[in-house]
Amino acid sequence: MMDGPVHLEVQGVVKTFGSTRALDDVSLQVRAGSIHALVGENGAGKSTLGKIVAGVFHPDHGSLVLRGIPISFSSPREALDHGIAHVAQELALVPQLTAAQNVFLGAEPRRVGFIRRGHLRARFDDLAADAGFEIPADAPVGTLTIGRQQQVEILRALARDAQLIVFDEPTASLSAAEVHRFHGVVRKLAASGRSVILVSHFLGEILELSDTVTILRDGRVVRTASAADETEASLISGMLGRTLSRTFPSKAPPAADASAALVVRDLTAPGVRGVSLTVREGEIVGLAGLIGAGRSELAMAIFGAVPGSAARLTLGEEQLGGSPGASIRAGVAFIPESRKDEGLFLGRPVRENVSLANLSSLTRLGFVRRGAETRRVADALRGVSGTTALEAPAVSLSGGNQQKLLFARAVLGSPSLLIADEPTRGVDIGAKREIYEHLVALAASGVGVLLISSEIEELLGLAHRVLVIRAGAVVAELEGDAMTEEAVLNAAFGADPVAG
C-alpha cells in the first residue's frame, strides 16, 4: 500500500435508496497521489460510493474527511470547490460548444460580463499542453471521438484545480488505443500528486493501473489491499464471495454435414466493405474487432436495418432482405448492442417487450391473442431462466434480467439464425454464465449464431470460428488451434497481416 498522507477518508458511510441499502458502513482511505480502484459486481455500490465522494449523492450516515477536515457536500459543485471532480461514464459536455468553451463552462474568464476569449483560449492551450493532450480547441466537442471528449472532461476538472478525480467506468466505451492513452493520463495525474478513484469493471486495467484496490460486495467493503497483492482470480473471488471458474460451457461442434444457415456474399453497406461469410446450422461464429471496426454495422446490414446495403444474403433456402420485419419473418433473431437504446421499451410490461418482434404470429384479425401471448412469453422466459413477472415494467429488472428479455424475444420466434451484438455487456458474472449457456444450447439445437463481443476471451470460449473485422472488412478467419487471443489482436490491430 502507498504510504502517502491520507487525502480523503470515508468513514462509515451508509446510503439507502428506498428499501435498498446501496452502501452499508463503508470506510476507506485514499492516499494522496495514489490510484485507488473500486471493484465489485453490479449493484455492489462502487458507483454510488464514487458519487458520494464527488457530492452527487449525500450519505445517510457517515462522513467524509478531506485532509483531516470533516466535510459535507450538498452538490457536485461544492465538491469541485473542494478540489474533487467526477468524470462519469456518460460525459457531461455540451456537444455544440468547442473544447475550450466546454472546459471553462460556468467559470469563463470575464471582464465586465464579457468572456475574454483570447484569455480563455490561452488558458486552454496551457492546460492541454500540461496534460499532454492534443485537442483541437475550436472544434465542437460533438465532433470529437469519445476518447478526446473524455480528455476535455479531464481538462475541465484540471481547470478547476481538482486534486482528486473520480473516474466512473472511464474506459468502457474507448477503443484500445484510447484506453492506452487514458492509462498514461491517469498515471500522470497521480505522478503530479493528484489522487484518482477509479471505478472500473476491467480487472486487468485495475491491476495494471492502481496502487490500492477496494472490493465491494452488496454495499460493504470486502477488503482494501495493495493491487500488487491481488490477482484477477482473487478479485473475482472477493466480489463473489466464492471462487468462480472462468470456464465456458463445452462447445459441441456443428454436425459435419450441417448446411449453411446464413450465406452473405459481397455485402457492402455504410461501414461495411465487401464482406462474405457463412454461418452453418449449429455453428457459433464470432465477430472480433476493435470498436468502430464495423462489426455492429455488419450485423445491422445483415439484419436489413440499414438502407442501401448491396448483397446477396441467403438464409437457408430463402433470400433475405430489405427490412428487419422481413428478416424476422425469414427466421432471423437479433439482439442489439444497446438494450436500452435499441432493444427495450422500458416503461412497458415484460410481456409486451418479449412478444413484440413476433406479435404478428400471435394475432387474429389484428387482435392480440392474450392467452397465447402470455403462454408463449412465459415459455420463452422459462427457457432463458428469466423473470416470470410478466406484467412488471422492464425498467424494474436488473441489467442481466433485461438482457434475458431480449434473449426470450429472440427464442420466442424459433429462429434459424441469431445475431447477438454484445449480449453480455453490462450484466453481472452470474447472468453472463447463463447467457453463455443459452447461446451454446441454442447452437446445439441447430441455430446458427453470429456473435459479436468485445471480450476476446468470450469469443474464443464460445465460438467455433472467429472472423476478425478491421475497417469494415474481414481481415482474418481463425479456427481450431489458430484461435488465440494473440492472433485475434494482431489481426484486429493490423499488426500481423494475416490473409483475409
Place this chain on the structure above:
Amino acid sequence: MNAPTTQPSAPRDLTAQVLGPTLSRRIGRAGILVPFLLTFIVLAVASPDFLRFENLANILDQQSGIIIVACAATLVLIAGGIDLSVGAVYGLAGATATQLVATAGVPAGIAAGIGIGAIVGLANGILVTRFRINALIGTLAMTYVVSGVGALATKGNLIVAFDHPEFQKLAATSILGITSAAWIMIAGAIAAAIVLARTALGRYVYATGGNATAARLGGVRVDGVRVTTFVLSGAAAAIAGILDGSRVLSAQASSGAFLTFTVLAGVVVGGTSILGGEGAVWRTVVGCLLIALIGNGFNLLGLDPFYQQIVLGVILLLAVGIDAWSRRLDS
C-alpha cells in the same frame, strides 16, 4: 480485456425499482380519477342542477367532438407525434360537408368531409416520416395551409344548411335521452381504446413512441404506424367538424381555432405523456370530461368565467408536472 465485467451500480435504476413501478405508475395510471371524482362530488353538492340528467347529457353532447378528436390525438401522442392541425381540419371538413349537403346530399357531404380529414392526416404523416419534419412544426404549417384553403373556399362566410334538416339527424337524434353525437363519441372512444389496448397496431403505437429504434429493430414499420395515427387524427377531426356542423346546420371554416388546445389539454390532463410511449384512451376521456365539468361548474355556480381559464391552466401545469416527476422516478 479478459476480466469478467460488471456494470457500475446504477442508483437511479434503484430508485425506479423501489419507487417507480409502485408510486409513480399508480399516480400516472389512475391519478386522473381523483380530481375528476372530487370535482364531480363538489359540483353535485354545490349545485342542485348539476346531477340532473339533462345537464349531464348536455355535457356529453357538447364534448362529443372534442373527445372524438382527443381519442385520436391520444394515439398520435403515444406514437411520439403531435397534431396541431386538428382545429383547422375540423373547420374545413365541417364547412365542406355542410356545403355539400345542400348540393350533393348528406352521405356525399359526410364522405367528402372525412376524406379531407384523412388526406390532410396522410399529408401530415408523410411530412413527419418521409421528409423528417418535426411534427410540431409540420402540423403547425399544415394548420395555416388548411385554414387558408378553408377561408378561400368559403370566402370567410358562415356555411348554412338550414333547409336540409335531414343533416341534423346525424348529430341531434335523441337515443335513450342522449344525442346521436354523444353515442358516436362513445362508440369512437371505445373503438380507439380497443385498438390501443388489444390490437397489434396499438402495441406498435406504444412501441413506436416508447423507443422508435427498438421498435424498428423489432420489425415494426415505424413510419407506417406514425402515418396511420395521423390519418386517424385527421379523420377524427373531420368527424367532429361534421357533427358540430350537423348539430346547428351551419359551419364556419375558422371555427376550430381553439379546438386544438382544448384537445391537447384534455389528453395531457388525462396523463398521456407529451413525450410518447405512455397513455390510455380512457384517461383522455376522463381528462376531457374533467375540463368540461369545471366549465359546467363555473356556469352553474355563476362564477366569473375568467377564473375558469386560470383554473384550467393550473390543472394543465399540474398534469404535466406529475408526468415529468413520474418519468424522473422511472428513469
